[in-house]
Amino acid sequence: MNKYILSKKTVVNDLATFYSFLIGLFIAFFIGSLILLIQDQNPANVFSLMLKLSVGSINSLSSSLNKAIPLILAGLGISIMNSVKLWNIGAEGQIFLGAIAVNLIYININISNSSLFIVILLASGFIGGAVCILFPAITKVIFGVNEIITTLLTNYIIIGLTIYLVNGPWKDPKSLNFPAAAYVGEEVYLPTIFGKLSSGFLVCILFVIGAYYLKEKSVFGYEMRIAGGSAMTAIYAGINAKQKAFYAMLIGGGFAGLAGAIELLSQTHRVSTGISQGFGYTAIIVAAITGMRPVGIFLVGCLFGALTIGGAVIQTIGVSSYIAEIIQASTLIGALIAQFFFTYEIKGVQDG
């Protein structure tokens, strides 16, 4: 009985993703504690402070939820694209182009009804995100060009474009040290619900429900699942797999673009390189950890939003804010390791 073999389980526990997430979170906090200990910090103190400063008051809780919005929206976009088994590594760029699109429309048209204007601006953000992924989508669908690479590279093109805009054509002369475009007017700020919580959060919840419906309950979602499972089955079923993939990509990009729009209209109020601080990449972690489930993305997005705020505020006691990012990344590594044990089994071999 000293031989072992690895085999794939045919039936995977329904809650495997959830358990993996918990295990991952546990491992991550363990690693985080170790790092804190090395830095002569008391992990219990730091974590309780993080907890207090991220969800302890209306203000901090609303800041945390504000941070969750872009993670959730971009994560949803990634999960929709994953229905057709495509990766969107380009959420970061889509967030930027969403914000750029908002500013472009804001500069060029003026609508006196501000709620209508806001809706139009949010829609332009969505369209901006979709435009951002248009080229990867076209080349994927027509020529089969690897979308991981094209969406990834698009990020840097869009971020480059942003830097160009805020240093050149859109440069606000009033902003001296930090290159940025001019602020948008207060009439298009997203109103807050309570504390600092932006009404963008309601939009976000609406889109969580929308993404859930689209993926799980709609004909389009069904067609995406079949197309993602097997392109040949899709053709056999008379489903235009390429068309579904194309739409899935545009919608996925749009979700991230909307995140950019909300970020602009509720947080930064102007285009700069600060529109996204790696939200597009963290969103990939969020989506991957939850097994691409919309409701899971919502919950983990909120948690990660709180972690980010917690990480930012503990700087005041001399702890690096990067501890939050390390915990986020380690959670996914831990979850991947746990996932392995849910999908594979190690069997003993009988001799004889």
Add this chain to the structure above:
Amino acid sequence: MADVQLMGLLNATLQAATLLFIAALGELITEKSGILNLGVEGMISIGAVTGFMTAINTENLFLSIIVGVLSASIFSSIHAFVTVILKQDQTVSGLILTILGLALSSLLGKKYVGKKLMVKIESISDITEPSNVLEVLLNQNFIFYLAILLMITTSFVLKKTMFGRRLEAVGEDSRAADSMGLKINKTQFIATCVGGAFAGLSGVYLTLSYVPYWTDNMTSGRGWICLALVIFGGWKPYRTAIGAVLFGFLEALVPRLQTYGFDLSPYLVKIAPYLITILVLVILTIYKEGKTGAPGNIGRPFFRENR
């Protein structure tokens, strides 16, 4: 004087190219084994910060280089473990490596921001203003020559030796390679760690020579350019080197644009490498009917008993 200017540009081009090329070559080796590692940015950061820290504390350059290379390699073994042994998604795992690497390096380097480096990898001769091509070449440090050596060796090993053919076989079709008795897991694991080591060398070059100080995020997206370079080079060392020189040239050109009187935004020039790579990838995919040179099995986990 124009000559000196031009040589200055060439000098800067070669330096930028060296940095990009070494990490790209490492990624090329990793990808040849069938493993995609999107964590180049993170691995360079780790190499850069650990090398820098060692140099500040010990003032021993040799030791610093070794530490930078080894720590990046060990760091990349996380990716190897998660993707090769545990067979999890390579895209996700690579991205974590980037996020984790950037965060860890910022954490580690926090105390070192603004510290002055007492030792630096010097060029092999002391010429202050190179005025001809030979002097430019002599103005490079030994890592530049090491990069050339690595390029020639890697190309030779991949094309001409059984070892290299076996590595490529694993990446092309791991099932076939497995049936030939080649060790898939071992090959991929090692290739991933070698890729990490190369990225670490790039990182050391960055902080001990290219810009000898430490700030957060000082890799500033170069890791992604390295990934782009591998595609640009069609998974061939020499073509990747040409790409590195081209992209290095663009990087060197940016701060000099105005001196040359070009009315071109430096910010737009910075986009060029990414644009060029996307176009090359698209053109290659169309023109060669999908045969971009990418290893056949890239990104797909290997599990022998898969039916």
Add this chain to the structure above:
Amino acid sequence: MNHKILEAKNISKSFGKIQALDDVNFHLYKGKIHGLLGENGAGKSSLMNILSGIYQPEKGSIIFDGDKQKKINPESAARLGIGMVHQEFRLIENFSIKDNLTLSKANIYIDDFEDAFKKYSEIFSLTVNQNTLISELSVGEKQKIEIIKLIFNNNNIMLLDEPTAVLTPQETNQLKNSLETLSNEDEKTIVFITHKLKEIKEFTETIFVMKNGQMVAEDLETASVSDKDLITLMMGEINTAVVEKNNEKGEVKLEVENISLETDAGGFNNLNDINLSIKAGEILGIAGVSGNGQVELANIVSGIQSNFDGKITIKGQDVTEKGVRARKKLNLSYIPENRLGVGLAPGVSILDNSVVREYFSASYGPHLSKNKMVNYLNLLVKEFSIKTGEPKAEISTLSGGNMQKLLMGRELISNPEVIVAAQPTRGLDVSAVETLHELIVDQRNKGSAIMLISEDLDELFKLSDRIIVLYEGKIIKEFEINEANTNNVGLAMAGVIE
């Protein structure tokens, strides 16, 4: 001399719920050609995969030349000289022949590669240059390279998994001669796997028979065993029953006129001027060695393949320019050869897979009704007695037979008027085959026009009213069922017309 070079004892192996091998014993004599006979799915490939170290057994031991082996993996198998030719080739397409032949560390012809390659090229009548890329070779040539690869890697035990499945009759003959040469001159121990009786008698010296994961006969001397015994062993009770053929035929439901197709792959997969028609209540059998255009024909009729010349008429309507959906609306059903991958989407739930044909009828505009889907699945489960677990479980958790029942049920429940069924019973056990045959006959009696594509002659003879033989993309011969026999249909499949 009968020297036992390799012995496998009490081997068991399962894949999930499926017991692939159940306490199997097997042994090989040095220098002999062994036949391993059994239907698709009997466990032949699994056993070979265990001997070559690809799969690890859950139970049992392997003894090489008297020594019990601790663990066989591809590496140790290579060291022991055990090599296998898989049905799907294990060659690296972008590499040259020479690379493929020399990559293994077990290689013995590194220095004298040229001479050795020349020698074995002659034995195998191979006429290609060593620097040719594998991707440029024909299937038959790849097969030869696979076998030569084993020789170059010093494999004295060669496990050949259905090597003739992809070969023309001439190539099969050539292979037989080459293998005899290897066995006689090089003392190679060879296992020849097939489910074709004729070949096992011609190729081998001793025969092993597997059925349903068990070894049902060991070491039968080829010269003295009768066909009938082998069939009984392989199939269990022989079911010579032919379904009654005095079924009533109605008007023509499917008409195929002058169909021609040029594929990228070229060669045999092209179709050349195909004409056929099928009436209501009639089963037209399409015979042929795999890869002679059957898949393409089925895909054209079902609407998957476009860009062909000719005309397709279903129930009097010209559907040449129409797609899959339009043909489904005319009540055409297609049971594709590739069950998991075409007919069913892997990685997707049983529920989702069960409604692939009719999902739009469970929709209200963009909304998909889960209730309707579940009801539909329950109906299929009841009507076709499918053993299934949770509806949301992944499709591959079903056994092969239940998967096929789900697929056929899904395609047949709407009582289609035209049915294209390709290899509907391949790889299934006898009882599942029987059930599925009943379904097909039932459908015929209800007035469907059925195009039955099969490589299994017994199945074709049992069910068909007429048989058409496809050879290199052409209809080489058409038989009424009463004039067809194994001999003349078999010859036609090989391209010979009497």
